Amino acid sequence: MLEQIVKPLLLWYDRHARVLPWREEISPYRVWVSEIMLQQTRVEAVKPFFERFLRVLPDVRALSECPEDDLLKLWEGLGYYNRVRNMQKAARVIVEEYDGTFPADYEKLLALPGIGHYTAGAIGSIAFGLPVPAVDGNVLRVLSRVKASYEDIQKQSVRSSMEQEIKKIIPKERAGDFTQALIEIGAIVCVPNGKAKCEACPLAFCCLAKAKGIVEELPKKKEKKARRVEERTVLVLREGERVAIKKRPAKGLLAGLYELPNLTGYLGEEEVLKHVRELGFSPLRILPLAGAKHIFSHVEWRMTGYVVSLEETKDMDREGLFFIDAKETEKKYPIPAAFAAYARYMDIVLGQEKYEERQ
Ligand code: ADE
Numbered sequence: 163m164l165e166q167i168v169k170p171l172l173l174w175y176d177r178h179a180r181v182l183p184w185r186e187e188i189s190p191y192r193v194w195v196s197e198i199m200l201q202q203t204r205v206e207a208v209k210p211f212f213e214r215f216l217r218v219l220p221d222v223r224a225l226s227e228c229p230e231d232d233l234l235k236l237w238e239g240l241g242y243y244n245r246v247r248n249m250q251k252a253a254r255v256i257v258e259e260y261d262g263t264f265p266a267d268y269e270k271l272l273a274l275p276g277i278g279h280y281t282a283g284a285i286g287s288i289a290f291g292l293p294v295p296a297v298d299g300n301v302l303r304v305l306s307r308v309k310a311s312y313e314d315i316q317k318q319s320v321r322s323s324m325e326q327e328i329k330k331i332i333p334k335e336r337a338g339d340f341t342q343a344l345i346e347i348g349a350i351v352c353v354p355n356g357k358a359k360c361e362a363c364p365l366a367f368c369c370l371a372k373a374k375g376i377v378e379e380l381p382k383k384k385e386k387k388a389r390r391v392e393e394r395t396v397l398v399l400r401e402g403e404r405v406a407i408k409k410r411p412a413k414g415l416l417a418g419l420y421e422l423p424n425l426t427g428y429l430g431e432e433e434v435l436k437h438v439r440e441l442g443f444s445p446l447r448i449l450p451l452a453g454a455k456h457i458f459s460h461v462e463w464r465m466t467g468y469v470v471s472l473e474e475t476k477d478m479d480r481e482g483l484f485f486i487d488a489k490e491t492e493k494k495y496p497i498p499a500a501f502a503a504y505a506r507y508m509d510i511v512l513g514q515e516k517y518e519e520r521q
Pocket of ligand 1: 182196197200201205298342345346349
């Protein structure tokens with residue numbers, strides 16, 4: 163039954179596929195980088211990151227050799243930094259075990275760090291033309307609707323059975339286009355937010371959800387647990403033109419990135435001044451800043467902040483804090499976007515915003 167989607171879908175893709183940087187020239191490395199970036203980030207946001215990443219690290223070998231701070235800096239603003247750490251681990255395996263060339267084999271791709279069924283399927287089919295499925299959230303949505311299936315798409319068993327169904331109908335001579343067409347129709351016609359554009363859909367003729375009038379009810383997902391909310395106070399500690407930052411621990415949220423000093427809870431001016439004095443600094447002035455929030459996958463930070471001007475001190479390491487020039491930070495120290503609202507007060511622009519300001 164699903165077989166009937168193949169031809170209309172490919173015809174539609176030939177006419178409507180968006181021009182995207184990773185489609186202009188296809189290689190396993192380019193497909194890999196783009197798919198990893200696209201896992202948590204919108205296409206429009208990924209575009210400039212993709213181009214810059216490829217310019218700085220044009221191949222697997224360059225990625226395998228990149229110093230960690232530079233790598234995290236390149237990823238700054240994309241979030242979910244473990245994605246790029248795993249990419250580097252995988253790049254090292256590819257260099258050591260495969261002489262720098264991606265294996266054209268689904269199981270071998272799957273065995274690489276950070277590469278799951280979806281990414282192995284995307285690289286396998288798009289870059290190597292292998293008849294292997296790549297089922298992401300877009301594809302799950304399209305299939306749930308075409309089949310009018312109420313199965314919970316967050317279940318691994320449901321995902322696996324959709325992969326098996328897709329595998330049976332992949333056209334051997336156009337495996338990569340078929341993968342991209344399924345993703346594309348999910349991204350621009352059978353959309354995740356807002357109303358599906360059924361009038362423009364080449365699969366409307368066989369879509370059971372459309373026939374039954376239940377498109378908007380699908381796909382079914384279990385309710386997500388609410389995010390934990392954490393209140394924090396962020397400090398911009400200034401010494402003349404320089405600002406204090408600190409490296410986060412190697413494990414956990416935002417591991418290995420640099421941060422503005424911050425404390426649990428909403429602190430008042432007096433409490434902040436006390437803390438700053440306890441660190442051994444002499445505060446001259448304090449200025450409260452507006453609130454901000456940042457959403458991670460499982461936690462939400464609600465922040466308040468202060469700029470505290472300090473009397474010049476000798477460079478001392480106080481709880482790992484060190485002072486840097488704002489310009490230096492822009493090039494060198496990866497600071498996560500969670501601090502973007504406060505990094506403004508050190509006159510630096512982070513990650514995504516760098517591109518937005520330029521436009
Ligand atoms: N989302 C995930 N993978 C994609 C791709 N290859 N092209 C466009 N959007 C995508």
